Amino acid sequence: AQTVTQSQPEMSVQEAETVTLSCTYDTSESDYYLFWYKQPPSRQMILVIRQEAYKQQNATENRFSVNFQKAAKSFSLKISDSQLGDAAMYFCAAAYSGAGSYQLTFGKGTKLSVIP
Amino acid sequence: GAGVSQSPSNKVTEKGKDVELRCDPISGHTALYWYRQSLGQGLEFLIYFQGNSAPDKSGLPSDRFSAERTGGSVSTLTIQRTQQEDSAVYLCASSLDSWGTQYFGPGTRLLVL
Numbered sequence: 201a202q203t204v205t206q207s208q209p210e211m212s213v214q215e216a217e218t219v220t221l222s223c224t225y226d227t228s229e230s231d232y233y234l235f236w237y238k239q240p241p242s243r244q245m246i247l248v249i250r251q252e253a254y255k256q257q258n259a260t261e262n263r264f265s266v267n268f269q270k271a272a273k274s275f276s277l278k279i280s281d282s283q284l285g286d287a288a289m290y291f292c293a294a295a296y297s298g299a300g301s302y303q304l305t306f307g308k309g310t311k312l313s314v315i316p
Numbered sequence: 317g318a319g320v321s322q323s324p325s326n327k328v329t330e331k332g333k334d335v336e337l338r339c340d341p342i343s344g345h346t347a348l349y350w351y352r353q354s355l356g357q358g359l360e361f362l363i364y365f366q367g368n369s370a371p372d373k374s375g376l377p378s379d380r381f382s383a384e385r386t387g388g389s390v391s392t393l394t395i396q397r398t399q400q401e402d403s404a405v406y407l408c409a410s411s412l413d414s415w416g417t418q419y420f421g422p423g424t425r426l427l428v429l
Contacts, residue, residue: 233415243405245420291359295415301364301372302415303349308358 202227204294206307213282214315220267221277221310223292232296234268235304236277240288248290251275279312287314318342320421322408328427329398337393337424341410348391349411349418350383354404362406365391366414398428 203226213219225234236248251259251268258266263280279286289309295302321340329335341348350362361375365385376382380399385391395402405425409418 235417237420243423243425245407245409247417247419250417293359295418297415301349301366302347302411302418303361303364303372303375304351304359304409304418305361306359 202229202294202296202305204292204305204307206292206310208310209308210311210313212313212315213279213286215282215284217282218278218280219282219312221279221290221292221312223275223277223307225273225275225292225294225305227273227294227296229296232294233302234266234275235293235295236264236266236275237291237293238286238288239291239309245291249277282314284314284316287312320408320410320419322406322421322424324424325422326425326427328429330429331400332397334394334396335398335426337395337406337426339391339393339408339410339421341389341391341408342419343389345410345412345416345419346388347411347414347416347418348385349409350391350393351407351409352404353407353423357404359407362393395426398426400428402426403428 205224232253234251238246267276292307293304323338348365364372380396383393405423407423409420411418
C-alpha cells in the first residue's frame, strides 16, 4: 500500500518568516505526482503546489516552493514571507497511476498557525 | 469559471435513514472523485469516475455506499441505512482527465444522530 507521512501535527511561524513542512512517502511506482493542499476552516481544499516525479526541478509557486528528494522519498513545502492567510491545515498527497486511478493518498496533515 | 460545487453544505440525519449527496464538477472535467474526511481516519478515497463509469470503487467502505454519475457531469453519493460512523465531511473533486490535478468542492458535512 502507498503511504504518505506528515510527522509534524502542528507548526507555528511568525508573520513574514519562513517555515518548512515535512512529508515523506512510500511507493514502488515509477510514475506518480505529489501535491500540497491547503484546507482553511472553510473546509475548501485548495491546491498549493504540484510536482511530477519525473521532473528533477523543484516546483515553485510564488511564496511556496518544494524540496523534492526522490531517492529519499521526501517532499517538503517551504512557505516564505508567511502571511496571516497562510494559517490552515496543510496536507501532503500523492497520486499513483498503478492504483487503477489517480486517487490521492493523503498524509494526516499539519496545522500551521501564523503569529502576528 | 465556476468551481466544484456540492450540496447540501450540511446534513443532519437520523440513524437508519438514507442520504444523497450531490457533486457538480467543473464543466468539461471527465474525472470525478469522492473522498471522506473524518477525525479518526483522515482523508480516504471512496470512488473514481471516468465519464459515467466507475472503474475504481475500491474505497467504498460497505455495500450501503453507492454512487452514480450521469451525463458525464453531476454525481450523487448515496448512503443507505446511515450509521453514526458515517458522520464525516464528504469531499468531491474533479480533474480535466484521469491524471490531471484534482480540484475540490467545499464538501458536505454529514452528521448521523
